[in-house]
Amino acid sequence: MAGEILRHWYHLPPFPGFPPDLSQYPDMQRIARTVQTSIGAKSLMAVTGIALLLFVLVHMLGNLQIFSEPEKINGYAHFLHSLGPGLWIARIGLLVIFVAHVWAAVRTSRASREARQVDYAYKKKDLATSYAARTMLMSGIIVALFLAYHLMHFTLGWVDFAGSHVGKLPLYTLQDGTEVPDVYTMVIQGFQHPLTAITYVIANLVLALHLSHGAASLFQTLGLRNRENAATFTKLGLAVGAIVAIGNCSMPLAILFGIVG
Amino acid sequence: MKLSLHVWRQAGPNDTGRMEQITATDITEDMSFLEMLDKVNEDLINEGKEPIAFDHDCREGICGMCSLMINGVAHGPESGTTTCQLHMRSFRDGDAIYIEPWRSRAFPVIRDLMVDRGSFDRVMQAGGYISVNTGNAQDANSLPIKKADADAAFDAAACIGCGACVASCPNGSAMLFVAAKVSHLGHLPQGQPERSKRVQDMVAAMDAEGFGACSNHYECEAVCPKEIPADTIARMNRDLLKASLCD
Numbered sequence: 066m067a068g069e070i071l072r073h074w075y076h077l078p079p080f081p082g083f084p085p086d087l088s089q090y091p092d093m094q095r096i097a098r099t100v101q102t103s104i105g106a107k108s109l110m111a112v113t114g115i116a117l118l119l120f121v122l123v124h125m126l127g128n129l130q131i132f133s134e135p136e137k138i139n140g141y142a143h144f145l146h147s148l149g150p151g152l153w154i155a156r157i158g159l160l161v162i163f164v165a166h167v168w169a170a171v172r173t174s175r176a177s178r179e180a181r182q183v184d185y186a187y188k189k190k191d192l193a194t195s196y197a198a199r200t201m202l203m204s205g206i207i208v209a210l211f212l213a214y215h216l217m218h219f220t221l222g223w224v225d226f227a228g229s230h231v232g233k234l235p236l237y238t239l240q241d242g243t244e245v246p247d248v249y250t251m252v253i254q255g256f257q258h259p260l261t262a263i264t265y266v267i268a269n270l271v272l273a274l275h276l277s278h279g280a281a282s283l284f285q286t287l288g289l290r291n292r293e294n295a296a297t298f299t300k301l302g303l304a305v306g307a308i309v310a311i312g313n314c315s316m317p318l319a320i321l322f323g324i325v326g
Numbered sequence: 327m328k329l330s331l332h333v334w335r336q337a338g339p340n341d342t343g344r345m346e347q348i349t350a351t352d353i354t355e356d357m358s359f360l361e362m363l364d365k366v367n368e369d370l371i372n373e374g375k376e377p378i379a380f381d382h383d384c385r386e387g388i389c390g391m392c393s394l395m396i397n398g399v400a401h402g403p404e405s406g407t408t409t410c411q412l413h414m415r416s417f418r419d420g421d422a423i424y425i426e427p428w429r430s431r432a433f434p435v436i437r438d439l440m441v442d443r444g445s446f447d448r449v450m451q452a453g454g455y456i457s458v459n460t461g462n463a464q465d466a467n468s469l470p471i472k473k474a475d476a477d478a479a480f481d482a483a484a485c486i487g488c489g490a491c492v493a494s495c496p497n498g499s500a501m502l503f504v505a506a507k508v509s510h511l512g513h514l515p516q517g518q519p520e521r522s523k524r525v526q527d528m529v530a531a532m533d534a535e536g537f538g539a540c541s542n543h544y545e546c547e548a549v550c551p552k553e554i555p556a557d558t559i560a561r562m563n564r565d566l567l568k569a570s571l572c573d
């Protein structure tokens with residue numbers, strides 16, 4: 066399945082003006098040369114993975130304010146929007162990081178897919194790997210699809226299974242008198258619809274699966290893992306997965322079951 | 327013992343190949359796996375059929391020629407053991423045994439169970455050596471090396487280049503082999519002058535041969551007959567990044 070998607074993906078025609086000419090910038094050339102190697106591409110995936118992981122954690126902490134009074138999360142959303150250009154720099158930065166991560170993922174997955182063209186007749190036994198490790202590409206693709214939906218749902222307000230907030234976000238008056246979009250009500254109303262809540266729960270379990278391998282794997286990729294600390298990193302990966310699963314799923318579930326809102 | 331073998335048969339590099347069922351009779355449990363195949367081949371020859379082609383040389387676990395995917399595990403069910411050192415006491419009378427060649431684009435099948443591992447040789451030629459002016463060997467203890475470094479170098483040097491790591495990797499990656507060869511010299515003073523160039527050249531050669539990209543499944547470590555640790559891969563990653571970004 067993941068392979069099918071890849072097959073279509075990498076036969077896209079080259080993009081005009083890409084890759085850019087770096088002959089004037091030796092440091093950029095070095096980086097470009099490094100990420101062309103298998104190890105360099107993996108490392109790019111690890112470094113961008115760290116950035117995305119940190120974003121996921123901060124994003125989660127911010128959103129957990131939904132468990133507090135509406136003032137909190139509405140004030141927080143207002144603060145983020147008041148950053149103006151800062152917000153756009155962060156958004157574009159995240160997009161670039163995300164694209165780099167996916168580029169490296171597709172590149173390495175393609176190399177690996179082509180490396181074994183005839184498979185074993187007797188299914189190769191898995192002795193050390195995990196379900197999470199074997200499904201990284203698929204879990205990543207699911208996360209990307211969910212991300213597109215998530216942005217269209219809450220950021221752009223284009224889609225909603227209940228149709229409640231599409232195009233008409235209610236206003237909320239902060240204690241200091243400022244009128245701001247009522248993010249609190251938007252989230253509560255959104256997750257009161259079972260289809261929305263379940264979509265978020267499933268997608269975040271998939272993200273947690275991706276991170277349970279990713280957060281451990283990146284230490285090996287960046288050359289920091291060894292016999293002594295290997296078990297610690299494996300546990301760290303599982304812990305990160307569990308934190309993201311519990312933290313991100315708690316919100317839709319609590320709202321769906323009427324514990325919040 | 328009587329066994330039901332399912333063996334990959336392929337007449338030559340361009341043949342499509344197929345699994346063939348062959349019954350092995352009069353097998354004793356003190357035979358090695360390769361002796362079992364020798365016995366099967368004698369029977370096949372007596373019946374006027376083509377014997378099964380498979381690689382082997384030393385039959386004592388040091389040359390790295392024997393290969394064979396046995397019931398989905400490279401070098402068979404015993405860990406830390408080459409196919410030639412595997413004995414039939416690891417199997418039961420009546421067992422079905424699937425025997426296949428290493429599967430990797432970089433290891434094309436020559437015939438039946440034999441694959442061409444020339445890609446490993448080309449990776450070695452790209453930097454798996456040190457350039458020295460030869461002469462008399464120097465005095466044994468003139469170059470002091472820390473015990474920990476000597477041990478780490480020796481652990482990596484134990485790699486026999488069999489290719490089981492590639493065969494068992496879900497990505498068909500050769501990282502464990504290349505890392506063993508890079509680290510072996512990288513741990514020692516003699517390996518330092520060419521350390522940066524070595525890792526870059528060997529990784530470039532590895533990529534050019536069409537091996538896949540490691541994604542840290544650790545299947546290689548689990549089947550390596552010389553128990554090369556995946557630590558060596560982390561070390562090579564670090565060496566490559568440093569060499570490629572800083573040197």
Ligand code: HEM
Pocket residue numbers: 107110111112113114115117118121166167170171174198201202204205206208209210275276278279280282283284286287540541542
């Ligand atoms: C389009 C979406 C995504 C795709 C296709 C994708 C794909 C992949 C793939 C194929 C790997 C390699 C696995 C491996 O080599 O072991 C990987 C690693 C990783 N991903 Fe993603 N991913 C996506 C989104 C994300 C997101 C949103 C995050 C973070 C929140 C993330 C974090 C990581 C981390 C930390 C790694 C570990 C890198 C390493 O092994 O060194 N990924 N990703």
Ligand code: SF4
Pocket residue numbers: 484485486487488489490491492502503506546549550551552553554
């Ligand atoms: S690292 Fe182990 S499995 Fe790979 S070639 Fe060397 S001895 Fe064989």
Ligand code: FES
Pocket residue numbers: 381382383384385386387388389390391392408409410411486
């Ligand atoms: S035949 Fe030499 S290692 Fe097995």
